[in-house]
Amino acid sequence: MPVDQHDPFEDRLSAALRQAGGTFDTNRAALAAAGQAHGRRLRLRRLAVAGSAASLVLVGVGGALLMPSDGSASEETSSVATDGTAKRASFSADDVIRTLEKLLPKGKFHSQEGRGTHSDLPPYANVVYDDGKGAAAVSVILERIDLSAVTGDNGFDPARLVMPCPKKEAGAQSAFDSCETEKLPDGSVVTVFQGYEYPDRREETKAWGADLVTPDGQRVGVSEWNAPAEKGQPVSRPEPPLNPAQLKALAAATQWRTIIDTLPEQSRMPTPSTTRTSAAPRAASGRVVERVLATSLPAGLKVVSRGHQETEYAYLVVDDGRGKSLVEVNVQPNMADVADQLYGSGSETLPDGTRVATHQKPGEKGGEGVVMWTVDTLRKDGKRVVISAFNSGSQETAATRPEPALTIAQLREIALSPTWLRVG
Template sequence: MPVDQTHDPFEDRLSAALHQAGGTFDTDRAALVAAGEVRGRRLRLRRRAAIAGGAAGLALVGVGGALLVPSGAGSPQHGSVAATGSGTPTAVAATPAGPVVSADDMVRTLTKLLPKGKVTRGEARGTDSPLPPLAQVTFDDGKGAGSLSLLVDRVRGGGEAFDPASEVVPCPDMELPDSGLDSCVTQTLPDGSVVTLIQGYEYPDRRADTKAWSADLVTPDGTRVSVSEWNAAAEKGEPVSRPEPPLSIQQLKTLAAANEWRRVADSIPEEIRKPSASTEGSTGNATSYEGRRILAILTKALPDGAKVVSSGNEETEFAYAVVNDGKGKSYVQVNLQHDMTDAAGALYGSGAETLPDGTRVATRQGPGEKGGEGVVMWTVDTMRANGMRVVISAFNSGSQTTAATRPEPALTIAELREIALSPQWEVLGA
């Protein structure tokens, strides 16, 4: 999703957000902030490249059907970048860690590593940019054009104590019926690198035949290479041009593991390398940390007797647990957003409760949103005075799309309310 300098990128992002939300949600839904247990994890690789490429965040639908654009949309993911009114990042001075790799170098290197074919350049950045180096191209091997995007970054500094598996994108729960995936596997390579290989579809509901394959690789020294490809000239908005993306999944892994990208990572200036989660004010690993923390808070706050049988989390904003209290499986999910004060009026109507500390609370009990037979969804939606929004929902099924396994969710409205209002969330409220 390159930034087109001929027109306002914010208008493009807002238009794309409206288009995506309109195609994914029904206006009469009391939908939560995220699109469900699969959406965030399924598109994590693509979104990482999109965020680093200057694209805005995804459109969000709030309770009551209000369309929201995150207040942080377009904000930078690195401490050395400041958002401007135009949405174009402004860099502070950065000291190269090695010889500068230009945007042209990135495209040339990617072209050299691809099989024989025609390469058309798209968005590209080098290590002289305030954002991680990127190369996006259209590649045609004579069997149809496919879009391909490659991003190089640094995660925690690496070293003996660093485990690449802690940073690589994990496979989602393949048992979920709407995962939109054909396969997902995580492998450890001979050099200690860990890679997750995903074959699936751009849209989890497969409303289009656009396939999205990806490789996310993290090395022992902290280099991350994320590659995504599609069987169309663009990930969205273009017709399918070939049955599958141009590179096989093995070729995609080989491309991600190429030594050339490690040399690129060594040239990323120290000032804009992704900081440690323990670094104050960091936004790099802190995103992964936040997702794990959400899951930890959720599981710890569950009532006695609710045994967790499976769980998962997105890098940010989302976690879920499938619990069983002896009466059948019940899916429980939490969505968390920051800085949502401006949207409070649209989210909390006259029926909402306002607590003495300014926290707003709304509840809803109704049918599930994704068509599982007999599924009901109970929701408690809260917003602190500082704008942090915590939404928790429970279902009377092991997932939103499978038939009910019990008459009611395993958690009552009172228990959901207690979890949503837990002071533990304040840890993530900054």
């Protein structure tokens, strides 16, 4: 699993945010966000040459996708108007966890983890649920989409942003038994998938889920496993507890939309009576980044392992029959203000304003003979997509092939894919 050195500034900032919990007022939250952005920018030169993604640390607890438990602070509470309609407020981690537990069929719960709406990171809940047939991890993550970046002349189409099913010719297809996308009566679009945690099925851990996007830009991602954790624990039942219809119903529950509506709005399309807000887009879910990367691969590549960080980062190890090759991607919002530092001489600017830089150089983690090919892109809206490929399954081990499994042209095509506009 790719790991680089910790950034001390970010470590201190994370600790401070965890200690402060939900006690920030608006101005302090803005300062914290600015500090976090500054910390990220301190790494820019290293990111620009190292493909960016490698410098981030994969986060996990017991192998499961568990976010930091800072959201459990009880100080953060939700509020509801006296007439029963929700007013702009906040929801604590406990609120999100309780909502998930109430929406699931009757059963027992333990090992709850979550985060509320006070954080710069998306709200989520993760529980171990037992309906009497075996313990299973179930999680939900909630996001608000930046509509200004994805609304076309004909308005916003949720189908453009919902998780796409894998292409039939892509190696990632082997990780799925079924995948269907459906438009619901309210205009929402949902993808329901049934697959495996490990694409090569070396373990029997099944990963099922649903990804739903509403016409208002609300996004709900539900995931479940037939084990108490995403990774690292043996299966406890033949299949995850919820069938596809139940997954779809859980993702479509209106309770999630009420919670999402309390998140700061990313932006609105300007109208005569409204102007764009200054709230910055949220970081993309690492799980979604991983899925987009997997479904963007060219034909002939088999995914042998995969993983993701909580936000922004994901990786795949692929094999075309000639040896393993690590592929990493990082998706960062709000990077326009440092474009000149990232894209100097030798970079290009496309007709739509996208900046592109290409790097081919030796790896930097000590693996003998390892080379790293990188395509670094920056859209006009500030979204940066950096993708790197290596001629080894890990940067720390010796090269397993002469060149990475993806060419520069293929990396460029993935990095410039409009699908990334749907992420975050």
